[in-house]
Amino acid sequence: VSPMDGFRRKSRGKVWLVGAGPGAADLLTLRAHRVLQGATVVAYDELVSADVLKLAPASAEFIAVGRRASGCRHHEARIHSAVVERALLGHEVVRLKGGDPFVFGRGGEEAEELAAAGIPFEVVPGISAALGAAASTGIALTHRDCASAVTLVTAHAHLEHGDLSRRVPAEGTLVFYMGLTRVSETCTALVAAGRELATPAAVVSKATTAEERIVVGTLADLAQKVTAAGLQPPAILLVGDVVLRRVVSASIPPALSPRALG
């Protein structure tokens, strides 16, 4: 390495762990947008939409990261070393994750690895799926008349760790980040943990996108309705009285047309 190489060389790079939000590209934060625009490397989760990726420069290197739900840690480790390697070469690396990096995004583990490697990083929060779906479908997660708390629960909590009743409270709103195939067993587990069969519940699929759909039912019949409706992933399950308080906007009246004025 000649002194001149050293003089020209950029300082060590940096990694941004960035929340890509729930789906719609304009639900990224202004900060996430700015950081993406300066990225030279973008390592993105499969859940991140093409519209979001378009916010990064076309000249950036794009690295697809395998499906989060696969739980294949081997693959994740390989991706992560690619991120570390690019950062050590001086790149501005954006690690783009669906929703928020610190809500079921494994951002904690990745931040630890970056710290261990001595790589500067920053975490840019994102609109988590629960918040995006709530805003989009008109379900106030903590409507004051019926919920003083909302619990966000990971897909596999009750399967990996057993008793669901230690992981979710007896009252308040619950949001499960999960596979559609888990709706039935989750509703059953909630009833076993003490929730009423008649508890209102809904599944929202593809929240905030043009293909968003919602199916509303109870813990007793939701799974069947979801199957009948043929919903597509990704999806979340909302449970609690707030589902019944869903508010839908009045439609926007067409502007007065000259003809209407006769």
Next chain:
Amino acid sequence: VSPMDGFRRKSRGKVWLVGAGPGAADLLTLRAHRVLQGATVVAYDELVSADVLKLAPASAEFIAVGRRASGCRHHEARIHSAVVERALLGHEVVRLKGGDPFVFGRGGEEAEELAAAGIPFEVVPGISAALGAAASTGIALTHRDCASAVTLVTAHAHLEHGDLSRRVPAEGTLVFYMGLTRVSETCTALVAAGRELATPAAVVSKATTAEERIVVGTLADLAQKVTAAGLQPPAILLVGDVVLRRVVSASIPPALSPRALG
């Protein structure tokens, strides 16, 4: 009203219930930013920062809404009728709320009132304080090694409704949206509800702003430490093992200077 008045008149206005995020202005979403730029009326919570308000046109009418924590519904009702009235006059009204409109923002009630008045509305989600503080302080709310759920709890849950153990689960991360004066009684209530005295806990004040501060302790000593540190509101309380897994970024090394190359 002459036909010509009708021809020129805009159609009925619209209200956007917009999340202003946790503090930093660049943590608004791109959609919130766009909507704000088109606002002719901005009705904002006291918690919303001046930097955020600057994103709206200076020509807009600005209406300050009283402190959320005061619980003065009379005042809220008056503000809300001002919002409805402006919308009926054809204004593009942005109702700007700290954090997310549907997480302790009373957005549910306001949406119901808009629907009842036949006013079209849209909800634009925001980064809730828990997510902003987590990203900013390096605390992964659902670090896979120690939490499969995170519960967001309103300030007054245990005071207004009694038994905290029905409102928060036995395990997992908890985030209380609350007044600083409530730290001591909340920690005490959590121990009464079964959490260990040694449970890690932290208060983050003014998260994501230049004045952000964090105080870390346990349910046994946090309240005392927070008082000693003289933290300022707004603040949130985080409880759970994830607090101990907090990750801080390596500092950014200065670029090689010519002198260093000797």
